[in-house]
Amino acid sequence: MFCTRTPDCTGTVDETGFCDRCGLAPRRADRSPRRGSGTTPPAAGETWTVADLVPLPVLEFPTDERVLRDPVVPEHQRFCARCGGPVGRGGKDRLDHGFCVRCQTPFAFVPDLERGDRVADQYEVVGYLARGGLGQVYLARDTHLDDNPVALKRLINKTDRHALAVEVAERRYLTTLDHPTIVRIFNFVTAPDRLFGGQASYLVMEYLNGMSLAELCRAAHDPARPDISLPLEHILAYAHEILTALDYLHRRGLLYTDLHPGNVIRTADRIKLIDLGGVRRVDDRSSPLVGTPLYRVSDREVETHGATVRSDLYSVGVLLAELSRGLVPGPGAPAAEVGVESFLRLVRRARHAEPERRFASATEMSEQIRGVLHELLPTRSVHEQPASSTVFSPTPTLFDAGLGAVPPLAHWTRPGASILRAHGQPAPAAVATGLPVPRPASGDPAAEFLTTVGALDPESLLDGLDAFDTPSVEIELARCRARLELGDPPRAWDALTAAERQLGDDASVDWRMTWHHALLALTQGDVSRAGDLFDQVYGELPGEIAPKLALAYCAEHTGHAGRATRYYEAVWRRDRLTASAAFGLARLRLAGRDRTGAVAALDGVPRFSRHHDTARIAAVRALTTWLGDEPPDAASLNAAVGRLAELRLDGGSPHGEARDRLTTTVLEAALERILATGPDGLDGGGTFGEPPSETALRRRLARSFRGLARQQARNRNDHGVLLDRANTVRPLTLL
Structure with missing residues (x-):
């Protein structure tokens, strides 16, 4: 059977159900149930x-499950490990071992060792596990150490210089590596070679009892295996562990080069990389490159750049894409939930055709994976502090457009003041200067200096920046933001241009430049362009909150309420300290005449948030504001009165200027309700009197206006306006 997993794979599927080229099983329609369960369901609670x-879940695997009953490789799977041509075929006259007629590379499609053989008088062979492109693997028992299971790996092509180089490299690197997600090597031994004569060399490695990700993927799609699942969050968790192994190698100047699902084993409680035959030094541009075609970067990239850290990360992106087929929407599908969208953007960046646009390090990619996982996993407790971003600093700014503030006295004293509509949008310039700030890049000469500057007003900050006399991209970006706060876009543009000049060609692929261009566009009122730029940053940083918060605002401002809601909700699910998302949801729901939903969003701001009291004030105002042409109903007004009594205003005093103004707002809304709907408009509650009446409300509101005039008016004009309002609303009398 030919592989149908990907259009470019030319491999064939063997009796175990896996392709001999890409290592994956075919799509579900081509699969048949695998016989013999490889796992035992874990005990309840074992994770x-x-x-x-x-x-x-912790899985259990029988020790000898992976031993092949028939170790002979079928003819249709016999290919040369070097040139890829068919070898060892011919029906009855076929050769089970020999040399490729094209390139003279040795091949062997039968095992050299048999059950019961003892290698180096220590390792007793149990059975044949697998044949890879460059060797054979056996399960054995270490008779010198309590019969512990080990894996013996033999390189077949021992006379080929390429294979010898791989053997030497694997022996050298594996003996020095010690990481929980990388297979361990214990020994290096030799034994008589029955196939080709002389001596064969064997690596003695840790035996990993489990399933490869290729096998796990097949089992997860097999209806006969309900005990195995592979949801998107598990795939990302496995990738996170793979990246920890790659980071370990990369920090030691090594590259893995041959990542694919068959080279990753899922044991009972761990993920491990195996088959380190392709490991090479970062600066090695001469050794033949080991890799699986589907998971390897293009030949052109190899010729231009060689193997790099980014080419290893490319393979992780392909692995994520292959394992997630059927779990994520394809091109042209309706918009997915934000967590899935973030996953797709993560994969897209990892697989980008241009190496410089991929993730720069395994650490950077794993941090974004953690962010995407936060979006995919169930909402955690609102009392749990969110993990801080390594990319953005948190912002104290709240985008509430005044919704969370007690109305100032000017609400009643300015000309033309009327009933409050309290769900307007923040101004673009205010959002531009209030979004989270990118943390200084660690390699910048001013990084440490900027972390010690502290929160200064823009003028003082500019003075401090001028004192730093070393060229610095981060200094220019800080200068750009300070100029934006001062309302000086031209000079902010000059600072951004200076930063780009220092970066040179790298400026076009630096997301920080894109972010600051978006801030400039916002400041100048070009919200649509800002949204496009923030979307680019989202593609670069799919696990971060800040780009989604910015995108949510841009979508809200440009009238795309559905998109704005998706992003605000994604931010709010993940971080209950980003109260701007709750206020954004409240505004959108008020605009959609969903007063209950708006109040619920505001009530979600936790007590430990600095914006908790502001959200409680905003809830009172949301209950009293008009929604289009509809005044608040009686239940909302009664709820507002109850909430008003519970607010901590004026330093906790039961009376004070803020409470008096908010009380006036509620009374004014109640009177507007009666005037708009008639005398029965407040039926259903006793908050405004029993029964509620227009006359009673007018008296109370007139007293409130007179109290504001007496206690809060700061000039004769305000005093007179407030008294005029009191006289206007008081009940008419005959005297």
Whole structure:
């Protein structure tokens, strides 16, 4: 059977159900149930946790499950490990071992060792596990150490210089590597070679009892295996563990080069990379490159750049894409939930055709994976502090457009003041200067200096920046933001241009430049362009909150309420300290005449948030504001009065200027309700009197206006206007 997993794979599927080229099983329509369960359901509650986020079930695997009953490789799967041509075929006259007629590379499609053989007088062979492109693997028992299971890996092509180089490299690197997600090597031994004569060399490695991700993927799509699942969050958790292994290698100047699902084993409670035959030094441009075609970067990239950290990360992106087929929407599908959208953007960046646009390090990619996982996993407790971003600093700014503030006295004293509509949008310039700020890049000469500057007003900050005399991109970006706060876009543009000049060609692929261009566009009122630029940053940083918050505002401002709601909700689910998202949802719901939903969003701001009291004030105003042409109903007004009594205003005093103004707002809304709907408009509650009446409300509101005039008016004009309002609303009398 030919592989149908991907259009470009030319491999064939063997009796185990896996392609001999890409390592994956065919699509569901081509699969047949695998016989013999490889796992035992875990005991209830047995899990292991990845990245402190994803609980994964502990699985149990029989020790000898992976031993092949028939170790002979079928003819249709016999290819040369070097040139890829068919070898060892011919029916009855076929050769089970020999040399490729094209390139003279040795091949062997039968095992050299048999059950019961003892290698180096220590390792007793149990059976044949697998044949890879460059070797064979056996399960054995270490008779010198309590019969512990080990894996013996033999390189077949020992006379080929390429294979010898791989053997030497694997032996050298594996003996020095020690990481929980990388297979361990214990020994290096030799034994007589029955196939080709002389001596064969064997690596003695840790035996990993489990399933490869290729096998796990097949089992998860097999109706006969309901005990195995592979949801998107598990796939990301496995990728996170793979990246920890790659980061370990990269920090030691090594590249893995041959990542694919068959080279990753899922054991009972761990993920491990195996088959380190392709490991090479970062600066090695001469050794033949080991890699699986589907998961390797283009030949052109290899010729231009060689193997790099970014080419390893490309393979992680392909692995994520392949394992997630059927779990995420394809091109042209309706918009997915934000967590899935973030996953797709993560994969897109990792697989980008231009190396410089991929993730720069395994750490950077794993941090974004953690962010995406936060969006995919169920909402955690609102009392749990969110993980801080390594990319953006938190902002104290709240985008509430005054919704969370007690109306100032000017609401009644300015000309033309009328009943409050309290769900307007923040101004673009205010959002531009209030969004989270990118943290200084660690390699910038001013990084440490900027972390010690503290929160200064823009003028003082500019003075401090001028004192730093070393060229710095971060200094220019800080200068750009300060100029935006001062309302000086031209000079902000000059600072951004200076930063780009320092970066040179790298400026076009630096998301920080895109972010600051978006801030400039917002300041100048070009919200649509700002949204496009923030969307680019989202593509670069799919696990971050800040771009989604910015996108939500831009969508709200340009009238795309559905998109704005998706992003505000995604931010709010993940971080209850980003109260701007709650206020954004409240505004959108008020605009959609969903007063209950707006109040619910505001009530979600937790007590430990600095914006908790502001949200409670905003809830009172949301209950009293008009929605289009509709005044608040009686239940909303009664609820507002109850909430008003519970607010901590004026330093906790039961009376004070803020409470008096907010009380006036509620009374004014109640009177407007009666005037708009008639004398029965407040039926259903006793908050405004029993029974509620227009006369009673007018008297109370007139007293409120007179109190404001007496206690809060700061000039004769305000005093007179407030008295005029009191006289206007008081009940008419005969005297």
